[in-house]
Amino acid sequence: MREEDSNWFSRWEEELPSPEELMPLSQTLITPDLALAFDIRNPNPSSQPPPPPPPPPSQPHSAEFDSGELGSGAAGDEPARTLKRPRLVWTPQLHKRFVDAVAHLGIKNAVPKTIMQLMSVDGLTRENVASHLQKYRLYLKRMQGLSGGGGGGGGAAALSATDPATDHLFASAPVPPHFLHHGRPASDHFLPFVPVTLQHHHHQQMAAAAVAAAHQQQQQQQFHHRQIGHFGSPPGGQFEHGFLTRQPQPMHRMGAPVPGQPPAYVEDLESATGGGGRKVLTLFPTGDD
DNA sequence: GTTCCAATAT
DNA sequence: TATATTGGAA
8 A cells, every 4th residue: 555655654754854953953962971971969959050061160060970988899980981970861852852863863873973963962872872773673673573474554553553562662763664665865955953053042051940740742652760779869959961062073084085074052941832731851860750 | 982772680 | 682893804
């Protein structure tokens, strides 16, 4: 049934590559390195955490981060390098950005490094993406397998056929149809991100205040909100984070004729996609569930 | 030398 | 289970 297929396309076309949708996302992961280097802690545990991370000139004490303790072992000397980061939790938002990046790049160029660059998530490493990509590919392959059966047209069949318990995360993001069909770059010839038009916005800061529970515009999917142990999360306080999206790193490419450098995306507010509800994108659940 | 990818480990 | 880490290959 081609009709269903085309239907898919239509849907995705709308849902997918909107540069605007892609760019504004601002995720922030604080790496232990940076956290330590900048001494990020809880400057204002009272109510509003408006202060971005200005250069913290003074530091009374290290917060729960290092503080000494647990001296046994070889930890306590040079924390900065070779530090193990906490496991990255792939939130639906993060995954969405991941999928969008892959969709824009096309399967050919969708390799960890490129994906990571386009995602522009601070703290995200190539390994993180690679690992996720591996699993994502398996997911796609699986879907290909059963979408070929006579069931019904891909989407619906795939959705119902896949076990929600097996891949809820993946089910939360739209899957570019061409992924399932053939390896072809989504970009025919025009698609390297459009350097978002600068939007003059006097944003002061975007520290997430961690508010309402997370409900996206996505389909009716349910997620398990789980508390994750993150980096500088005070065990009894609120989380603090909110930073800058990763900036283009001064890296010189070696023969990579792919899309030009990831333009420095300007931060921007995300406008709801017709839903009407504006949502604050926060990295972690507030635990207010 | 770097990055990808699949397998394997935690 | 989900993610990290490893090791071989391009």
